[in-house]
Amino acid sequence: MQSTVRVKICGLRTPEAVAAAAEAGASYVGFVFFPRSPRALTPDEARALSVDVPSGVAKVGLLVDADDALLDDIDRLVPLDMLQLHGSETPERVAEVRTRYGLPVMKAIGIADAADLSLLDDFAGVADQILVDAKPPTAGALPGGNGLSFDWRLIANRRWSLPWMLAGGLTPSNVAEAVALTGAPQVDVSSGVESAPGVKDLSLIKAFVDALR
Numbered sequence: 001m002q003s004t005v006r007v008k009i010c011g012l013r014t015p016e017a018v019a020a021a022a023e024a025g026a027s028y029v030g031f032v033f034f035p036r037s038p039r040a041l042t043p044d045e046a047r048a049l050s051v052d053v054p055s056g057v058a059k060v061g062l063l064v065d066a067d068d069a070l071l072d073d074i075d076r077l078v079p080l081d082m083l084q085l086h087g088s089e090t091p092e093r094v095a096e097v098r099t100r101y102g103l104p105v106m107k108a109i110g111i112a113d114a115a116d117l118s119l120l121d122d123f124a125g126v127a128d129q130i131l132v133d134a135k136p137p138t139a140g141a142l143p144g145g146n147g148l149s150f151d152w153r154l155i156a157n158r159r160w161s162l163p164w165m166l167a168g169g170l171t172p173s174n175v176a177e178a179v180a181l182t183g184a185p186q187v188d189v190s191s192g193v194e195s196a197p198g199v200k201d202l203s204l205i206k207a208f209v210d211a212l213r
């Protein structure tokens with residue numbers, strides 16, 4: 001299958017994983033700045049890793065309800081191309097972050113059932129992209145990176161007002177089906193290309209991208 005689906009590999013922590021994502025053909029790599037995540041990096045660690053990212057591959061910083069102090073540190077140290085806001089940020093906060101840092105913002109929205117779909121429209125005219133993820137299973141769970149899918153039929157045939165990306169429980173085995181069902185132009189994966197939480201498997205990264213080609 002020939003495909004132009006753009007891929008983001010998130011939660012990279014080593015130069016080897018960055019190289020595997022770039023060589024496989026990923027369009028984006030994600031650095032997680034959420035301390036509770038097994039994939040968390042400090043701004044200094046992300047700065048060191050960013051040197052290994054070839055030009056043409058966008059570096060995305062993932063944050064969860066981050067305050068300006070953390071964002072200021074990241075902005076000072078890490079040459080990012082996009083911010084992914086994966087918490088309960090409001091449209092007002094998204095607009096504020098976008099203006100303050102001068103970077104495109106991708107807002108993550110968690111979906112569990114049809115009632116959540118209206119949230120997707122709340123960020124039109126504010127965010128640059130929408131990331132559609134599964135809603136976390138419980139209040140204490142990580143807000144993402146749980147390897148959980150939602151019912152993709154909920155967004156099949158949807159008309160989108162913004163560029164968007166599908167996430168949540170994607171793997172080399174199911175990503176082609178997810179794209180066929182939803183028409184997703186872009187996909188994001190973290191735990192589906194890992195051998196353990198926070199440990200990327202280089203062959204799974206390649207298999208994930210190959211599954212769309």
Ligand SMILES: O=C(O)c1ccccc1N[C@@H]1O[C@H](COP(=O)(O)O)[C@@H](O)[C@H]1O
Pocket residue numbers: 010011030032034037038039062064086131133142143144145146147148167168169170188189190191192
């Ligand atoms: O990856 C994380 O640790 C993470 C932490 C906090 C918020 C989001 C996180 N990851 C994002 O979650 C989705 C789905 O991940 P998975 O493929 O189901 O593991 C994805 O967008 C990641 O960028």
